[in-house]
Amino acid sequence: MAVISKNHFTLPHAATQTNPIPEDFFGPPPLIGGEDPVAYDALTRKVTADVQPRDTIEKLLIRDFVDLAWEVFRLRRLKANVLKTGEDIGIDTFIRRLLPNDDSAYDLSEEWTACKPRALRRVSNLLTKAGVTADAVVGETLVARLDDVERIDRLIASAEARRNNALREIDRHRSALGAALRAAIEEAEDAEFTDVEASQSVAETAQ
DSSP states (O other): OOOOOGGGOOOOOSSOOSSOOOTTTTOSOOOOTTOOHHHHHHHHHHHHHHHOOOSHHHHHHHHHHHHHHHHHHHHHHHHHHHHHHTHHHHHHHHHHHHSTTOTTHHHHHHHHHTTOHHHHHHHHHHHHHTTOOTHHHHHHHHHHTHHHHHHHHHHHHHHHHHHHHHHHHHHHHHHHHHHHHHHHHHHHHHHHHHHHHHHHHHHHHHO
């Protein structure tokens, strides 16, 4: 076995970085109008504290994870807003079903959408008489906007899959790093053992 000098052997180090990446290396967060940069920063700090990145690669993977997690949150909000803004369609469909021959049905749905107290009370009474709740309006809205909701659901599923993959990449990277560290330690131990054997042989020869 070749002798490896311990004085020239170094273990790979992940925690120590001689040239740490600057704070602005990743650029500005991928936020759109109305999104809270403070919330994004809080999420980044929380994930970083939980994961404790060991090197630049893990910092890159954490940024990917945070951005994709943020995208999932954004798409979920978008889905809720699509249903919210489509309530006028749902309530109009429902009111016309309850008042098929009433010319005021359209005005009532518009006033309900505008949250006018009289319209809110009348619609509430209509729902009670029909034996249903406000969920019926949501149901009508969902049916009317189903194509949009399904497209958003597919986008959410894709973002979730990519987010989870970023997390798995951190695990893979750490597994590979752990294997490299174990190999380096074993090599160091072999080198130390060889140095000891060589020292003993020299001593025995001298005797």
